[in-house]
Amino acid sequence: ETLTMGMASEASSIDPHYHNLSPNNALRRHMFESLTNQDETQQLGPLLAESWKPISETAWEFNLRKGVKFHDGSDFTALDVVYSACRVPNVPNSPSNFVSFTSAISDFEIKDDHTLIVHTSEPTPLLPTYFANWGILSATANGVSGDIKYDKENCGLDAFPSTVDFNNGSASIGTGPYKFKEFVKGDRFVMEANANYWGGKPEWDEVIQKPITNAAARMAALLAGDVDFVDNPPTQDLAELKENPKFDVSQGLSNRVIYLHMDQFGPSTFGVKGTGKPDAQYEGEGPCATEACEKNPFLDVRVRQALSKAINRDAIVEKIMGGVAVPAGELLPQGFFGTNPGAKHEAYDPDGAKKLLAEAGYPNGFELVLGTPNDRYINDAKIAQVIAQMFTRIGVKTTVNAMTKSVFFKTRNTYEFSIYLAGWGAGTGEMSNPLRALVGTRNKETGLGGTNRGRYSNPSLDEKILTALATVDDAKREEILRTASREAMEDYSILPLHFEVTSWAHRKGLSHKARADQYTLATGVHKAN
Amino acid sequence: MLAFTIRRLSQSVVVLFVMSIIVFAGVYAIGNPVDILINPEADIAEQEETIRRLGLDKPIWTQYGLFLANALQGDLGNSFVHNLPALDIIFQRLPATLELAFLAVGLAVVFGVPLGMLAGLKPDSVVGRVIMTGSILGFSLPTFWVGLMLIMLFSVNMGWLPASGRGETVDLFGIPVSFLTLDGLSHLFLPAFNLALFKMSLVIRLARSGTREVLLQDYIKFARAKGVSDARIIGVHVLKNIMIPVVTVLGLELGSVIAFAVVTETVFAWPGIGKLLIDSISHLDRPVVVAYLLLTVTMFIVINFVVDILYSILDPRVRLGGAN
Amino acid sequence: MTQTVPTLQVENLQTQFFTKAGAVTAVNDVSFTVNRGEVLGLVGESGSGKSVTGFSILGLVDQPGRVTGGKILFKGEDLTQYTEKQYKQLRGSRISMVFQDPMMTLNPVLRIDTQMVEAIRAHENVSKAEALQRARDALGQVGIPSPEERLKSYPHQFSGGMRQRVAFAIALLNKPDLIIADEPTTALDVTIQAQILYETQKLCRETGTSLVWITHDLTVVAGLADTVCVMYAGKVVESGKVDDVLDNPKHPYTEGLIGSVPSRNKRGQPLTQIPGMTPSLFNLPKGCSFRERCQYASDACQQAPSISKCEDGRLVRCHRVEEALSHV
Amino acid sequence: MAAAVQDDGINPWRTFASDFAEKKLAVLGLIVFVALIAAAIFAPWITPQNPYDLNQIDFLDGRLEPGSVGSQITYWLGTDDQGRDLLSGIFYGLRTSLAVGAASTLIALVLGGALGLFAAYFGGRVDTLIMRIADLQLSFPAILIALILVSALGQGVDKVIISLVAVQWAYYARTIRGTALVERRKEYVEAATCLAISHRRIVFKHLMPNCTPPLIVVGTVQVAHAISLEATLSFLGIGVPITEPSLGLLIKNGFDYMLSGDYWVSFYPGLALLITIVSINLVGDQLRDVLNPRLKK
Amino acid sequence: MSNQEQNSPVLEIRSLSKKFVKPLDFAGKIAQKLGSNIREEVVHAVDGVSLHVNKGEVVSLVGESGCGKSTLGRMVAGIMPPTSGEILYKGQNIASLTGEDAREVALKVQMIFQDPFASLNPRLRVRDIIGEAPLVHKLTTAAEQDDYLDDVMLRCGLDPSYKRRYPHQFSGGQRQRLGIARALAVQPDFIVCDEAVAALDVSIQAQILNLFIKLREDLDLTYLFISHDLGVVEHISDRIVIMYLGRVVESAPTEELFAKPNHPYTQALLREIPRLDARHADFTPIEGEIPSPLDPPQGCHFHPRCPFATDRCRQEVPQLKSVAPGHMSACHLNEG
Ligand SMILES: Nc1ncnc2c1ncn2[C@@H]1O[C@H](COP(=O)(O)OP(=O)(O)OP(=O)(O)O)[C@@H](O)[C@H]1O
Ligand SMILES: Nc1ncnc2c1ncn2[C@@H]1O[C@H](COP(=O)(O)OP(=O)(O)OP(=O)(O)O)[C@@H](O)[C@H]1O
Ligand SMILES: [Mg+2]
Numbered sequence A: 001e002t003l004t005m006g007m008a009s010e011a012s013s014i015d016p017h018y019h020n021l022s023p024n025n026a027l028r029r030h031m032f033e034s035l036t037n038q039d040e041t042q043q044l045g046p047l048l049a050e051s052w053k054p055i056s057e058t059a060w061e062f063n064l065r066k067g068v069k070f071h072d073g074s075d076f077t078a079l080d081v082v083y084s085a086c087r088v089p090n091v092p093n094s095p096s097n098f099v100s101f102t103s104a105i106s107d108f109e110i111k112d113d114h115t116l117i118v119h120t121s122e123p124t125p126l127l128p129t130y131f132a133n134w135g136i137l138s139a140t141a142n143g144v145s146g147d148i149k150y151d152k153e154n155c156g157l158d159a160f161p162s163t164v165d166f167n168n169g170s171a172s173i174g175t176g177p178y179k180f181k182e183f184v185k186g187d188r189f190v191m192e193a194n195a196n197y198w199g200g201k202p203e204w205d206e207v208i209q210k211p212i213t214n215a216a217a218r219m220a221a222l223l224a225g226d227v228d229f230v231d232n233p234p235t236q237d238l239a240e241l242k243e244n245p246k247f248d249v250s251q252g253l254s255n256r257v258i259y260l261h262m263d264q265f266g267p268s269t270f271g272v273k274g275t276g277k278p279d280a281q282y283e284g285e286g287p288c289a290t291e292a293c294e295k296n297p298f299l300d301v302r303v304r305q306a307l308s309k310a311i312n313r314d315a316i317v318e319k320i321m322g323g324v325a326v327p328a329g330e331l332l333p334q335g336f337f338g339t340n341p342g343a344k345h346e347a348y349d350p351d352g353a354k355k356l357l358a359e360a361g362y363p364n365g366f367e368l369v370l371g372t373p374n375d376r377y378i379n380d381a382k383i384a385q386v387i388a389q390m391f392t393r394i395g396v397k398t399t400v401n402a403m404t405k406s407v408f409f410k411t412r413n414t415y416e417f418s419i420y421l422a423g424w425g426a427g428t429g430e431m432s433n434p435l436r437a438l439v440g441t442r443n444k445e446t447g448l449g450g451t452n453r454g455r456y457s458n459p460s461l462d463e464k465i466l467t468a469l470a471t472v473d474d475a476k477r478e479e480i481l482r483t484a485s486r487e488a489m490e491d492y493s494i495l496p497l498h499f500e501v502t503s504w505a506h507r508k509g510l511s512h513k514a515r516a517d518q519y520t521l522a523t524g525v526h527k528a529n
Numbered sequence B: 001m002l003a004f005t006i007r008r009l010s011q012s013v014v015v016l017f018v019m020s021i022i023v024f025a026g027v028y029a030i031g032n033p034v035d036i037l038i039n040p041e042a043d044i045a046e047q048e049e050t051i052r053r054l055g056l057d058k059p060i061w062t063q064y065g066l067f068l069a070n071a072l073q074g075d076l077g078n079s080f081v082h083n084l085p086a087l088d089i090i091f092q093r094l095p096a097t098l099e100l101a102f103l104a105v106g107l108a109v110v111f112g113v114p115l116g117m118l119a120g121l122k123p124d125s126v127v128g129r130v131i132m133t134g135s136i137l138g139f140s141l142p143t144f145w146v147g148l149m150l151i152m153l154f155s156v157n158m159g160w161l162p163a164s165g166r167g168e169t170v171d172l173f174g175i176p177v178s179f180l181t182l183d184g185l186s187h188l189f190l191p192a193f194n195l196a197l198f199k200m201s202l203v204i205r206l207a208r209s210g211t212r213e214v215l216l217q218d219y220i221k222f223a224r225a226k227g228v229s230d231a232r233i234i235g236v237h238v239l240k241n242i243m244i245p246v247v248t249v250l251g252l253e254l255g256s257v258i259a260f261a262v263v264t265e266t267v268f269a270w271p272g273i274g275k276l277l278i279d280s281i282s283h284l285d286r287p288v289v290v291a292y293l294l295l296t297v298t299m300f301i302v303i304n305f306v307v308d309i310l311y312s313i314l315d316p317r318v319r320l321g322g323a324n
Numbered sequence C: 001m002t003q004t005v006p007t008l009q010v011e012n013l014q015t016q017f018f019t020k021a022g023a024v025t026a027v028n029d030v031s032f033t034v035n036r037g038e039v040l041g042l043v044g045e046s047g048s049g050k051s052v053t054g055f056s057i058l059g060l061v062d063q064p065g066r067v068t069g070g071k072i073l074f075k076g077e078d079l080t081q082y083t084e085k086q087y088k089q090l091r092g093s094r095i096s097m098v099f100q101d102p103m104m105t106l107n108p109v110l111r112i113d114t115q116m117v118e119a120i121r122a123h124e125n126v127s128k129a130e131a132l133q134r135a136r137d138a139l140g141q142v143g144i145p146s147p148e149e150r151l152k153s154y155p156h157q158f159s160g161g162m163r164q165r166v167a168f169a170i171a172l173l174n175k176p177d178l179i180i181a182d183e184p185t186t187a188l189d190v191t192i193q194a195q196i197l198y199e200t201q202k203l204c205r206e207t208g209t210s211l212v213w214i215t216h217d218l219t220v221v222a223g224l225a226d227t228v229c230v231m232y233a234g235k236v237v238e239s240g241k242v243d244d245v246l247d248n249p250k251h252p253y254t255e256g257l258i259g260s261v262p263s264r265n266k267r268g269q270p271l272t273q274i275p276g277m278t279p280s281l282f283n284l285p286k287g288c289s290f291r292e293r294c295q296y297a298s299d300a301c302q303q304a305p306s307i308s309k310c311e312d313g314r315l316v317r318c319h320r321v322e323e324a325l326s327h328v
Numbered sequence D: 001m002a003a004a005v006q007d008d009g010i011n012p013w014r015t016f017a018s019d020f021a022e023k024k025l026a027v028l029g030l031i032v033f034v035a036l037i038a039a040a041i042f043a044p045w046i047t048p049q050n051p052y053d054l055n056q057i058d059f060l061d062g063r064l065e066p067g068s069v070g071s072q073i074t075y076w077l078g079t080d081d082q083g084r085d086l087l088s089g090i091f092y093g094l095r096t097s098l099a100v101g102a103a104s105t106l107i108a109l110v111l112g113g114a115l116g117l118f119a120a121y122f123g124g125r126v127d128t129l130i131m132r133i134a135d136l137q138l139s140f141p142a143i144l145i146a147l148i149l150v151s152a153l154g155q156g157v158d159k160v161i162i163s164l165v166a167v168q169w170a171y172y173a174r175t176i177r178g179t180a181l182v183e184r185r186k187e188y189v190e191a192a193t194c195l196a197i198s199h200r201r202i203v204f205k206h207l208m209p210n211c212t213p214p215l216i217v218v219g220t221v222q223v224a225h226a227i228s229l230e231a232t233l234s235f236l237g238i239g240v241p242i243t244e245p246s247l248g249l250l251i252k253n254g255f256d257y258m259l260s261g262d263y264w265v266s267f268y269p270g271l272a273l274l275i276t277i278v279s280i281n282l283v284g285d286q287l288r289d290v291l292n293p294r295l296k297k
Numbered sequence E: 001m002s003n004q005e006q007n008s009p010v011l012e013i014r015s016l017s018k019k020f021v022k023p024l025d026f027a028g029k030i031a032q033k034l035g036s037n038i039r040e041e042v043v044h045a046v047d048g049v050s051l052h053v054n055k056g057e058v059v060s061l062v063g064e065s066g067c068g069k070s071t072l073g074r075m076v077a078g079i080m081p082p083t084s085g086e087i088l089y090k091g092q093n094i095a096s097l098t099g100e101d102a103r104e105v106a107l108k109v110q111m112i113f114q115d116p117f118a119s120l121n122p123r124l125r126v127r128d129i130i131g132e133a134p135l136v137h138k139l140t141t142a143a144e145q146d147d148y149l150d151d152v153m154l155r156c157g158l159d160p161s162y163k164r165r166y167p168h169q170f171s172g173g174q175r176q177r178l179g180i181a182r183a184l185a186v187q188p189d190f191i192v193c194d195e196a197v198a199a200l201d202v203s204i205q206a207q208i209l210n211l212f213i214k215l216r217e218d219l220d221l222t223y224l225f226i227s228h229d230l231g232v233v234e235h236i237s238d239r240i241v242i243m244y245l246g247r248v249v250e251s252a253p254t255e256e257l258f259a260k261p262n263h264p265y266t267q268a269l270l271r272e273i274p275r276l277d278a279r280h281a282d283f284t285p286i287e288g289e290i291p292s293p294l295d296p297p298q299g300c301h302f303h304p305r306c307p308f309a310t311d312r313c314r315q316e317v318p319q320l321k322s323v324a325p326g327h328m329s330a331c332h333l334n335e336g
């Protein structure tokens, strides 16, 4: 039996190590398995490794599954893991590789074919989680049989299969439930069942994934019966779909938070009007370095709080997201590692907001430009427009500047927004991830603040994040993360809006379990009975 | 003829060169692909490393120089997104677009010429007026809107034809084509019709005004004075004359059909180069965008060349070679 | 004189155009006769209805016009009663036509042989080779050198004079009884015009084909025609033998026309000029349409004159002639 | 060479008007077009709501059906997802669309017209250079150029206008050059030269008025084209910003709701776009016929 | 028609030439180098023509289509610069004049065109068509313009009340009068008429010819009258110049030319003009076509069609030589 899926986005390559991008990662899971697995709720579990444990602060032992065979019939052994780790940094032209998941590894030690010791240079509590993120290739299928001495360069190997080899199928040999069959870029990707899969024969004989980027067209394809299954159906169509007896919808809370970030860097900020002269000279990158910008109101926590209070998160979820979102009070939904149980989202309080503004010295408000992409997150520009309405209500006259994602990211990365809307999906599923990226002070050495384009900086918070990242003890780590999260929220360093609920739609007769990481997997689609 | 070829060749080189600069600078101006391509979880060091790896840290003229040097050897670079030679990606998608474009132009001619001639022969009749009104509609409707309506009507409401994708293909001389299978044909029809509509209106208008003008010519009256039958007058004397503008304009419009495929392909999720372009622009996949545009320019140049030759065959008065 | 049927006998022909602004009578009560081998010169100024008369005979009047009265007897058969199908048979085979503008009468995108062969095959079921042979002969007949090669050419490869000869050759292909030539030399140079006139004259003399030669140039008529028919505002105002009409015009318009032609005997002197200008067919003066430009106009001219036949067989449409005749 | 004796008062404009009025459909098109322009110009005074004023709209009124009664006004054509009155939105969208279409066409017309006239009158290298650039630009389909340009320039009404000018000017340059080359050879220009009238005067007083009719025809049709092109760009997501939606953007925004039954959000703007373009084309078509001397008898 | 002033030419042309060259572009040059047989297209429209027109004289230029009559006329009228040679107006070389003088001379020589439709700007009213130049050149003032125009129009047989009309509201004959009025409005001495009556009906043609004759007497004008219609030419001119493919082949006073044509081409031309008094003529045409000016024959241009051509005619260009007083001809046969 064949499963035809309409996909909102297409993997840029079949190569499992080429591009750290959701569609690629989802696709990879069908053919190339990893040592560990994150399930629908991002809970870590066994996959090619049956179990693991830390044997010191900087060493882990993995027990590998026996009897696993690659698509070409060769056996899966510890050597394949080392080989794969060697290849990760050796993908030419990769726009975003997987080195961040392997960079902690300092050495491998093959105890036997199915026992592997991994040494790290520093304590790395997230190592097993990292191991869920990169797929295992067959060393033998790629002509490597002897010992490999691991290093961070190329392990002394002179050639690795190229991206092209994966795209044409010749190197697409993994241990996964599905095998490569055909790849026509832009049109379809076809996989067939791996009859010798260690977990039993997969449910579908053949899986066809068709990229249909236009949401309406994807929807039309489902309605017209061209595809059995689609991801990301337009939110406004969900109610209709749910009532339609021929279709079903599956939904799940995702790890993606939609947030507003505010420029908290200098005394003045770009695009704000009506706040008066800045208190001091601006020093740093961005347009304010060269232009006369007005005073930056976001340095005042009361302003940040006022804006947060002005937002009616429930209404946004209800009217714009069609109910398929959950208002956010933290950067990860309840229940994820490091969240504070019972954390509430900011209550809608326009009067309180006005009062705070007045206190902060802006009784008549000011003018603002809210930047947003219009093709990146679900209803992104629409949400921004509604927020503009809400801000305007409390006197902060807001204009929306919506743009295509390429322009948006460029503009954001050159600090040309004083406030912008964006989203964050926590790949590891724990609080350290968003805190580190979004509110840690930008610093190359510590690795914090990679996406902190509001340039918020709080040394005490930084310290907590760094400590957590080096604490292997789960209980301790969780406690630190909770405090850190609370601190970030109370300082209004960033304004979380809601968590996206991801939806999938399919014809009746199928069932599907929603995933928090928003991946669309054929292995998650089952025949109903 | 030789001078004509030389003139065309030298012009083409200039055009290609100028286009490559414009496009290169244009795409550079849009933004930095790494901003989009890189995983947001990457930290600052990793982001910088990636920029360096893709050679995007070099000044733009250095990048252009490298590009030009490679381009002269036939290498237009690798896609940032797919890590494949940009040309390969395009050539893989090209057949789908060409199939669509040719079918669209075919439809436009097959329906447009007879309808236009009919309207030209009977400009004041009901039929003539209906055809012309129809052609104004076809001329006016934005392609994307028609596409959406077609999907609404034929795919969603009636469920007759598929809404997206290319359907089953079979290889013809090693090139996958859809029009040889029923499934493929059913996928092909709506987008092709969508794309053809505008051109059909254009052909109708050309054919109509051509017919009206030719009919007023003395040689038509002379042919009637010779006793030649109406069928022959319309089928030979008129048709041959109006085919000159039709072929010329359509040949040139073939380029714009390919360009407008961008819209149709987006609406119908047709896996051609148009959709590739839109995707590549949104990913700032510069090598693909540049390669696409250079390839299209080349294609247009070739088409223009062929059209001029065709024109000189159709219209014996035209002599290639004279300046302008 | 033996009584033979004239090749063409037009009687009281009337052709009207039904335009939005009203009906225009472009040809009004036109009559003339052409005998076998005879050349009739149809003269008149621009817009006087010469071409429409020609087209009426061939049934080729453009929309929105049509023949609304009179008879066209071709060898005794009334063409006005012809169906379109019969007309198709007739056109190009028994009556041919040659047009004014040699640059426009041949289809620019078809080769000469195509255009000639189709003219033959429209009427006779002959092989292509035979048709080509006849085409070749016809080209030779009109004095085109190396017809074999010329057949393969396109019209633009010919000069104006050559094209007009090709047009004549096409007209001759089916050995018609009558050729209507609508100002075929007006656009040509003197020396080339002379060539065409020479060929035409030769052909008529040799084959006995009758010819209606439409022109505004009296001097050409003088040299070529046997009889002449002068038109003014859609009507024939005077017709008769060339010598009679030119030497002794009876209608004031003819008289003025002849006086207008510059000639040797009046060098440097003002020409006799007809005052005013050709009236529009839409608002012709009541009565005689020449009345307002006529030096002899009288009250009688408020009434439209009818045709009167003079002793020498001449037909004149003028009250003065009418009166003169009635006084006799 | 018909009758010359006509009323002294008759001027070419009147003949032109009566020729134009011959086709009823074209007159209808003209009336509709004028009405649309008026609607666009007076939108702020005649619409029930200012859809740009965030204080006037409430997203809680989002996607109400046509005829719904909102907190302040009745939404005759329904509302969009932001709670904007669609009727008002369409009027304002029309404003943007027409402004973009008209402004780009006008600028392109003046620019292209001047360059074309210049090229034709002076000939030689100037001509070659201008026309080569025009060829270069014409050898490339408008949509592609616009696409690249808007992507490169970024969003904004002004940017869209710039790119539409960039894709249009060459048409005018070509058209006017073609006509001017023909007109330039006409004897009236020689007569003017012979009368020692200055070049400038010949170009602007004699040549230009005679080159404008085809330009007007092309211009009218181009307005429709420009509007359509802008709509397409907006549909592809790279046209005008969402804060100043044109009809094209309204269609795009609404299309997401089309399949879910809220057809009006996309349908009415589409209808408005359609009527606009068709009416302009009807006018342009008739202009072409009226101004084409070859079809005159 | 002779008076003492006749000896002083108003206009003198000295070996005037005009070449139209369509140069090879870059690509063409390369192709030529590569052995392609393309070459520059050169039309020698006017080839070393010398002639003079005396005050008050009517000189006619006759020749077949494409022989360069109009080109010559245009150069004389200052519409087109010559490639080489000189045009002298009242003894002054036109090319050497600048500024005010140049303009004055330019206005003194006016032209009347063939096509009554194309020669009037369809978008200007009559008052602008006729009145623009006098106003621009300050021959009248805005206040007096109306009277000035009335005067000119009446002289040309036009009703002054037509001033507000557009050209399309006039008949062909009236338009030609407008063209004449336009030229006369700048008070010229010398008028070039390029086929000024060719497009008109016979009866109208007579009116215009009469107007020319009258104006010449009234205003003391000098004409260069270009035509291919020998009948008209014979009627109106004092002297006739015959051109063939860019060169003058014969020039003589009208009577003399018609009585004793010298050049074989002239003879043939005279033989072939249809005349009212030549009934039932037997036409005997000159063989052959007029050669293409792109590729004119060597030697005497007429030799391929000339029944008397000799080897010399095929090689050597005959010079224009006097065969009788005031009668010049360019034919080798004259030299025995
Ligand atoms: N298609 C038509 N529609 C309306 N009127 C027409 C049409 N064809 C001819 N006429 C009218 O018929 C009249 C006679 O035209 P015709 O062509 O016979 O003149 P003509 O004598 O041949 O003139 P010319 O010397 O200019 O060829 C003209 O006044 C014209 O107005
Ligand atoms: N602007 C031009 N460019 C190129 N060639 C020209 C130009 N003007 C005239 N010629 C050529 O010069 C030659 C003479 O032309 P001209 O117009 O002077 O002839 P003409 O004697 O007036 O002929 P006609 O009787 O047809 O008016 C022709 O071969 C013509 O093709
Ligand atoms: Mg006629």
Ligand SMILES: [Mg+2]
Pocket (backbone or CB within 6 Å): E069, E070, E071, E194, E195
């Ligand atoms: Mg001339």
